[in-house]
Amino acid sequence: MSPALTDGLGRRHTTLRLSIAERCTLRCRYCMPAEGLAWTPNRDLLTTDELIRLAALFARLGVTTIRLTGGEPLVRPDAVEVVRRIAALGVPRLAMTTNGLALEPQLPALREAGLTALTLSLDTLRADRFRLLTRRDGLDRVLGALAAAVDAGYRIGGPRPLKVNAVVLRGVNDDEVAALAGLALRLPVEVRFIEWMPFAGLGWGRESLVPWTETRAAVEHVHGPLIPREDAPDATAQTFRFSREAPGRVGFIASMTAPFCRGCSRLRIAADGAFSVCLFARESVSLRDALRADATDAEMERLVARALQRKAPAHGGRSVEALAETADAGRAMIAIGG
Secondary structure, eight states, X not given: OOGGGBOTTOOBXXXXXXXXXXXXXXXXXXXXXXXXXXXXXXXXXXXXXXXXXXHHHHHHXXXXXXXXXXXXXXXXXXXXXXXXXXXXXXXXXXXXXXXXXXXXXXXXXXXXXXOOEEEEEOOOSOHHHHHHHHSSOOHHHHHHHHHHHHHTTOOTTSSSOEEEEEEEXXXXXXXXXXXXXXXXXXXXXXXXXXXXXXXXXXXXXXXXXXXXXXXXXXXXXXXXXXXXXXXXXXXSSEEEEESSOOSOEEEEEOTTTSOOGGGOOEEEEOTTOEEESSTTOSOOEEHHHHHHTTOOHHHHHHHHHHHHHTOOSSGGGOOHHHHHHHGGGSOOHHHHTO
């Protein structure tokens, strides 16, 4: 691995979250402000060739996982071609996080193009609550996409891992965590429960935060004891298996109450080319501007290295309280790329 991907604390960065679209087909309350956003003009978004050049640069530097995100990555008309071209770079794992609305009809092409891992966002199993949370209909399409992904060979524990992400909000969907965990009793998926994080325009409050320990207790109350698994040092989720036979497992991403910053190995590039070394970073570097100024790969590498040397030990150098107080001064979650 290139020294450019090692920060001042010795953390090695092997995962790149690459946003290939800013827009989304849902309006999730924990992700997008109710009033919407001022979208970036198309001319200021990364072109396909720019995306591929950045993917190639980070692959050469030592990134082993590229995760395509958004917005919703499948709103990009050439999403399959982007997957095909990045897969051709030889990155060991090429993943995608999607809301699932447009996934099922594109799944065969995505698999053939080289997509090796899938994560679906699914915060509820109730159609009325799906509409409340996302401000749109479509639960049936997401569940159909999940079943189709399993049929296409995506499954946890295999060469094409399949995960389901659920953000837990108190008084909204926290009464469904046992039901969502139940998906892993029937399907070979990892259901991951995520603590709600503070971002611009979302009205985040500590009173709405459900700590992972509380979510775990709710799952265990219905499904019995959860047995910890041994996770990689840079894992974002603490994962558990059921105490009874099950094809899947559950995980908890406790970004607020038990952060994994000490072993963080993740980098982010937004759809407009803004490079961030932390989800909560207060500043970013425009790799798009560097590309369009004809920067060489060596110059790009130096930009990346300098940004990583400024990476804070945790949460962009702020406390949870400070994150909440300054959230509205930052970018919306959807614009960061998740």
